[in-house]
Amino acid sequence: MRPERWRALTALGLALTAGLVALAVSLTLTGYDAASALSALWLGGFGTSEGLLSATLPRAVPLILIGLGLGVAFRGGALNIGAEGQFYAGAGVATWIGLSLGGWPRPVAVALVLLGGAGAGLLYGLVPVWLRLRFGVLEVISTLLLNFVAEGVISYLVQGPLMEPRHIYPQSALLPLAARLPLWTGTRLHLGMALALTLAVGIWVFERRTRPGFMLYAAGVNPSAAWIMGRIDTRKVFALALLASAGLAGLAGGAEISGSTYALFQNLSPGYGFTGIAVALLARLHPLGIVASGLLFAGLEAGAGAMQRDAGVPAVIVSVVEAAIILTVLLGDAASRRRLSPATGI
Amino acid sequence: MTPGSIADAAWNSGAFQGLELIQDSLQVQISHVEARTPGEQEEALRAYARQGYALIFGHGFEFQGAAERVSAEFPLAIFIITSGEQLRGNVAPMIFRLGEATYLAGLVAGGVTRSNVIGFVGGIELPPIREAADAWFAGARASNPRVTTRSTYLNTFDDVAAGREAAVALLRAGADILTHNADQAALGLFQAVKEAPSVYVFGANLDQTDLAPERVLGSAVIDLPRAFLAVAREVQSGTFTPHVESFGLASGVVRYEPNPALLHLLSSDIQARVSAARDSIIANDRAP
Numbered sequence: 001m002r003p004e005r006w007r008a009l010t011a012l013g014l015a016l017t018a019g020l021v022a023l024a025v026s027l028t029l030t031g032y033d034a035a036s037a038l039s040a041l042w043l044g045g046f047g048t049s050e051g052l053l054s055a056t057l058p059r060a061v062p063l064i065l066i067g068l069g070l071g072v073a074f075r076g077g078a079l080n081i082g083a084e085g086q087f088y089a090g091a092g093v094a095t096w097i098g099l100s101l102g103g104w105p106r107p108v109a110v111a112l113v114l115l116g117g118a119g120a121g122l123l124y125g126l127v128p129v130w131l132r133l134r135f136g137v138l139e140v141i142s143t144l145l146l147n148f149v150a151e152g153v154i155s156y157l158v159q160g161p162l163m164e165p166r167h168i169y170p171q172s173a174l175l176p177l178a179a180r181l182p183l184w185t186g187t188r189l190h191l192g193m194a195l196a197l198t199l200a201v202g203i204w205v206f207e208r209r210t211r212p213g214f215m216l217y218a219a220g221v222n223p224s225a226a227w228i229m230g231r232i233d234t235r236k237v238f239a240l241a242l243l244a245s246a247g248l249a250g251l252a253g254g255a256e257i258s259g260s261t262y263a264l265f266q267n268l269s270p271g272y273g274f275t276g277i278a279v280a281l282l283a284r285l286h287p288l289g290i291v292a293s294g295l296l297f298a299g300l301e302a303g304a305g306a307m308q309r310d311a312g313v314p315a316v317i318v319s320v321v322e323a324a325i326i327l328t329v330l331l332g333d334a335a336s337r338r339r340l341s342p343a344t345g346i
Numbered sequence: 347m348t349p350g351s352i353a354d355a356a357w358n359s360g361a362f363q364g365l366e367l368i369q370d371s372l373q374v375q376i377s378h379v380e381a382r383t384p385g386e387q388e389e390a391l392r393a394y395a396r397q398g399y400a401l402i403f404g405h406g407f408e409f410q411g412a413a414e415r416v417s418a419e420f421p422l423a424i425f426i427i428t429s430g431e432q433l434r435g436n437v438a439p440m441i442f443r444l445g446e447a448t449y450l451a452g453l454v455a456g457g458v459t460r461s462n463v464i465g466f467v468g469g470i471e472l473p474p475i476r477e478a479a480d481a482w483f484a485g486a487r488a489s490n491p492r493v494t495t496r497s498t499y500l501n502t503f504d505d506v507a508a509g510r511e512a513a514v515a516l517l518r519a520g521a522d523i524l525t526h527n528a529d530q531a532a533l534g535l536f537q538a539v540k541e542a543p544s545v546y547v548f549g550a551n552l553d554q555t556d557l558a559p560e561r562v563l564g565s566a567v568i569d570l571p572r573a574f575l576a577v578a579r580e581v582q583s584g585t586f587t588p589h590v591e592s593f594g595l596a597s598g599v600v601r602y603e604p605n606p607a608l609l610h611l612l613s614s615d616i617q618a619r620v621s622a623a624r625d626s627i628i629a630n631d632r633a634p
Contacts, residue, residue, distance in 0.1 A: 050396045055389045155501060159471075168431075168473050169407060186419065188388065261384040263411070266501075270383045305390060309379045310397075316351075 015332025037311040044306020045299030053187035055302035064294035066276030069248030076241025082143025084273025085150030089124040090117030090250025098179035121250015172264035181259035190259030354530035364574030388412035395420035443594040445481030447566035452485020457616035465516030469503035510534030564604035596631035
């Protein structure tokens with residue numbers, strides 16, 4: 001491993017430790033038992049098979065898939081803030097497809113559901129691409145606003161066309177067994193994790209070893225140089241990078257429906273699309289690093305639930321602390337990066 | 347497990363009080379967690395069952411599907427789903443007929459309104475919420491046939507600002523009596539009512555008189571602590587068998603609690619009608 005990467009990892013470790021110490025201090029100051037809270041955080045996130053297999057890993061699947069996509073988008077210079085909406089677009093279409101595939105063979109049905117989710121996310125990503133290339137509308141704004149549109153549409157769907165057959169509750173019917181990703185029996189871990197890991201390796205190879213992967217990198221670091229010196233069509237790279245991330249976010253939505261909830265709900269996501277941004281940035285967009293940071297964030301959130309259950313720390317304190325840890329980690333990361341390579345931003 | 351914050355002074359804080367009452371009365375270990383998304387709800391149900399909790403309350407219909415899936419793997423735990431829809435193995439619903447109390451509140455609303463317009467703000471349009479609102483409207487029409495009714499659903503139980511906006515809109519539309527079933531979002535409704543002159547409001551799920559002592563005519567109350575403790579007692583003594591538990595006025599768990607400070611606004615005729623209606627609902631329930 002290169003020495004600067006070691007230093008970056010050390011900085012990350014220090015920041016995480018600092019975050020946890022800050023958590024311990026603030027818990028003690030507010031009158032909670034810090035030791036039992038931190039032990040609950042560890043046990044709920046990573047330290048027990050229930051926490052790891054049924055809480056952390058299932059939460060990590062959408063975070064890794066979304067993080068991988070955003071890694072590609074940010075590398076290509078597309079600031080996609082709309083993964084949450086693209087996730088919902090994927091979840092909505094995946095539900096619609098899955099509900100109509102009752103009699104199909106399972107591998108085919110599951111593949112169609114996941115592809116439908118990815119396709120829906122990708123189509124939804126076309127909107128900001130078109131707005132940017134045709135009218136110059138910044139994708140930061142368009143993708144952000146499209147999140148609200150997607151959430152509104154899902155809310156309509158679960159109270160309208162996709163509402164469960166008795167028309168009582170604002171949720172869809174349950175997907176038929178054929179459309180569900182296989183589970184590891186006795187846990188909530190589903191095959192979507194294998195898919196996420198495979199994609200991580202695939203994207204890593206793509207970025208490191210292929211010509212388009214290099215073009216993506218070059219276009220992101222310095223678009224005008226890439227355009228003038230390398231004859232790289234940076235508009236095309238921008239479009240493809242954003243579409244890839246939108247497709248992966250849609251895939252995450254499909255996998256969540258097919259692997260975890262089996263039905264569409266208007267509050268399906270606890271903010272995966274936004275946490276995914278932190279996941280990608282923390283890993284410095286490195287695909288394998290995104291797997292690790294996805295696991296870290298998933299474990300923090302799963303552990304936060306356990307802190308509330310087993311140590312009585314209220315949900316509000318838990319989310320404040322979570323945000324504090326994320327900020328400390330990102331701050332430490334940014335500081336170390338500035339010292340190492342002042343020229344390149346992300 | 348609650349689907350929202352226990353600081354809502356209504357549905358969720360009532361459940362938490364129930365949990366604390368169980369701890370104090372039965373000397374057992376309790377735990378609470380807020381679980382908002384379907385994934386988090388299933389995760390939390392599993393975690394509790396795995397840790398060996400004997401009695402698990404999923405506080406809302408949202409928990410039904412996940413509880414059915416989880417319960418198959420943990421047959422020893424008992425899952426109570428408040429406002430649940432069906433009995434399934436060791437998953438038992440606990441249903442509150444809040445409409446019996448909101449009907450009484452409606453009789454009062456019909457008697458007190460001057461503009462003859464009354465308004466309801468709901469969280470998400472779910473069957474128990476719609477039924478309670480319909481009963482309130484029916485009560486108001488029974489005591490005042492000229493009443494027109496308006497209702498708004500926020501599509502959320504959390505958004506205090508949305509609750510306030512909906513209340514302001516209803517007041518502008520001429521309503522002078524409001525009620526709600528919107529948990530935390532309703533805190534905005536109480537703010538709006540306090541700022542408008544001579545407008546009154548009813549509380550829902552808990553006795554909410556304290557939120558606006560000069561404006562709350564009364565509350566349609568679900569005594570969640572009492573209901574929770576009754577189930578927990580049975581579970582502790584081993585006499586619990588999963589069944590559909592349904593509470594109305596007759597059980598004393600669902601009640602209409604008037605605000606004594608504002609009783610002077612009610613004519614003696616209305617007061618008589620309220621107690622007559624209460625007696626007849628209870629008598630009907632007790633009749634075979």
